[in-house]
Amino acid sequence: MKTVIVLFLTFLGQFALAQQDVYLNINHFLGTSPFAFNQLASNNLGNEFKVNRLEYYIAEITLTHDGGIETRVNDLWILASAENTTSEFLGSFPITELESVSFSIGVEQDYNHLDPATYPVSHPLGPKSPSMHWGWNSGYRFLAMEGLSGVNHNLLFEIHALGDANYLTTRVSANGTMDNGNLMINLDADYERLLDDTDISSGTVSHGETGLPADVLRNFSRFVFSVSAGDPASVTDIAHVVAFKTYPNPSTRMVRFSSDVNGPVDVKILNVAGKEIQSVNGVELNNLTLELEAKGLYLVNVYQSGHLIGYSRLSVVK
Numbered sequence: 190m191k192t193v194i195v196l197f198l199t200f201l202g203q204f205a206l207a208q209q210d211v212y213l214n215i216n217h218f219l220g221t222s223p224f225a226f227n228q229l230a231s232n233n234l235g236n237e238f239k240v241n242r243l244e245y246y247i248a249e250i251t252l253t254h255d256g257g258i259e260t261r262v263n264d265l266w267i268l269a270s271a272e273n274t275t276s277e278f279l280g281s282f283p284i285t286e287l288e289s290v291s292f293s294i295g296v297e298q299d300y301n302h303l304d305p306a307t308y309p310v311s312h313p314l315g316p317k318s319p320s321m322h323w324g325w326n327s328g329y330r331f332l333a334m335e336g337l338s339g340v341n342h343n344l345l346f347e348i349h350a351l352g353d354a355n356y357l358t359t360r361v362s363a364n365g366t367m368d369n370g371n372l373m374i375n376l377d378a379d380y381e382r383l384l385d386d387t388d389i390s391s392g393t394v395s396h397g398e399t400g401l402p403a404d405v406l407r408n409f410s411r412f413v414f415s416v417s418a419g420d421p422a423s424v425t426d427i428a429h430v431v432a433f434k435t436y437p438n439p440s441t442r443m444v445r446f447s448s449d450v451n452g453p454v455d456v457k458i459l460n461v462a463g464k465e466i467q468s469v470n471g472v473e474l475n476n477l478t479l480e481l482e483a484k485g486l487y488l489v490n491v492y493q494s495g496h497l498i499g500y501s502r503l504s505v506v507k
Contacts, residue, residue, distance in 0.1 A: 208281045210371045211252065213290070215275035216417060218379045224271045229342070232384040239342055242335040243271035243380060244321060245409070246313070250292040254284045266296065268313040268321065271380060274486065290374050291360035294409045295331030298353045302328050323351050327398070331355065331406060334383065344392030350406045352398030357410035368502050375417035382412035433474055435489060439504040446477040455492040460485060481505045
């Protein structure tokens with residue numbers, strides 16, 4: 190009996206040690222360009238448009254890991270705005286190898302018809318301005334997308350999509366990356382794909398649960414999200430992860446490296462779109478200094494003998 194108890198306690202100890210803080214990061218794009226308000230974009234029909242509002246809800250996040258185990262993130266809703274990079278702490282979970290992340294666009298039925306006034310303004314489901322709620326009967330706006338379209342980009346388009354029947358789930362195969370002991374799930378969202386096969390050349394104002402709003406929410410669940418191009422395909426692709434530090438982080442321009450890695454390495458810096466913007470080859474990592482001129486979020490990859498041996502996220506501010 191004592192042996193069983195010891196084994197059980199050992200298992201619990203290993204379980205606790207396996208806990209990892211998990212973050213979901215979403216980088217916002219229009220096509221291949223980082224999202225910006227009033228930026229010219231076009232859909233697959235060639236309809237040009239500019240966006241001046243894009244907000245949506247994410248709910249019921251589930252992490253699939255370690256041979257198909259599904260871990261639900263409870264009591265968490267994200268109100269994502271495309272003007273800001275979305276970075277959300279999901280919680281601490283016993284995950285060794287992540288396989289995918291799934292979530293729904295909108296608010297699940299059990300919460301969709303509650304009064305926003307029951308939540309503080311700071312809560313994602315609380316009162317918002319402009320409003321993300323349609324009324325107790327219809328519930329929350331799952332998506333609010335507004336802007337201008339037409340040949341001269343002067344025709345109003347508004348798509349407010351809602352409805353329990355349009356609460357759809359998307360799943361993205363993602364292994365995540367380790368960053369200072371945290372598991373980072375980095376996704377890209379391409380909002381040009383929201384308007385696939387949607388004619389907005391004459392402008393449109395479409396609010397509700399059927400027709401165009403329903404079509405756009407289906408596009409949302411099918412086409413918008415993908416694994417960030419800057420991420421390794423899998424954490425297991427790395428032969429052995431090495432520790433290195435970039436400082437200051439955030440940086441204003443000059444970035445320095447500190448590490449115990451021995452021998453020459455190659456360093457590649459990628460932007461949020463996965464495009465390599467700078468690289469140096471055959472350098473000693475310790476005391477390396479690089480200069481980055483543009484502000485933004487970057488992924489720093491370190492290679493040795495052709496193998497990825499470490500990575501880190503870097504923020505450059507001005």
